[in-house]
Amino acid sequence: MTLAVFDYGAGNLHSLLRALTVDGLTPALETDPRALARADAIVLPGVGAFGAAAQRLAPGRQELLAALRDGVPCLCVCLGMQLLLDRSAEGAGQGLGLIAGHVERLALPRVPHMGWNVVRDVNEPLLETAPLSYAYFAHSFACVPADPAVVTAVTEEHGQRIVAAVRTARTLGVQFHPEKSGPQGVNFVRAFVREAAACV
């Protein structure tokens, strides 16, 4: 199985790559979104800003969208998850639009929503296979999908519900950083790799 991690050229991918390195598999960093779309499994990491990342994805947007619609397993973390939607208040540029909806700035007394929070109302098989007691969040924007049925987990802060996970077919997005969420988070990433390997 080939496993490609998109490199937007901003931020730290170490922990994610380390978590993805399992069962003799070596993830490949990919800067070309067209090549990314050809991998057996895809990871969109969660570092950087929406506008810049959307711009980097743009040359391969159609190919990537086709691959995800075709059922290629894909894990999208934080910003990566936000890129699944149509657009974001964070910046210009087009998301993949795999999930209809937009990304809004959080309306909390303190933004970013930063730290360890509980993930609840879980309807995500991977979170049932590899549960996290707490997940590490670090974000100022959050997904607002048009169809609530894609939401597979939420978290709560200050009485507000924040979308914590979405899924459509084999594409899974999480707002938290599993690779930063301790050993349970690393297990979650590895469960994704195993699930992907099983369906290739």
Next chain:
Amino acid sequence: MLTRRVIACLDVADGRVVKGTKFVGLEDRGVPQELAARYEAQGADEIVFLDISATPGGHATVLEQVRLTASCLSIPLTLGGGIRSVDDAAQALRAGADKVSVNTAAVDRPELLTELSERFGAQCTVASIDAQRVPPPADVHAAAPRWIVVTRGGRTPTTRDAVEWARECVRRGAGEILLTSVDSDGTRRGYDLDLMRAVSSAVAVPVIASGGAGESAHLAQALEAGADAVLVAGMLHDGTTTVAALKTQLAAHGILVRAVA
């Protein structure tokens, strides 16, 4: 609800974790990656790696230590010290840091905060502020406390008001404030609660209280004063307590913390 964070701080000089009193009198406490891994296992919510090397130009060595430390962790790591540009920050992130904190460099050139925030996001940009209490005038009895910003490891006073500077840091893009009381640092007599209260009510980003932790009650006080997280160092390094013990005591105070697995 977000749990309150207990963050272990490693002050690193020339490859070793040190801890001093009031920014001086450094004592060797061990190797960064070993302490970081120990604190993660104890339930630390994040690790801060502060490079306080007296000798400038050792940045490549520091990055190598950050790489080693990051490779032992599956919780967030912040690097502070020696970051003066977007390129420095990019190197720190490539070495495995998740956030960068800037202190003197931001006071010298506040645009740096905006540059970091635009490139890496506010969640990655920590403004570290060292604040020193201004003694009240002798003839005024109930004057409201004031603090000035000090830089260069607490050695150089500036004319900036610390609360106003915190506001400006956030306006310029900082997503978090690491707030150290120079007066309390290393004393283990508690955080400067007035300072924590003043800054956390002035900004709408998370505030990390730093300087003065000596027992779990101090942590609880800082969190009750409005801090979102507490930084601890000395009392962990010398084995007085563990993160797990601190969290158990915070939970007993009714403070929401991430339970240690």
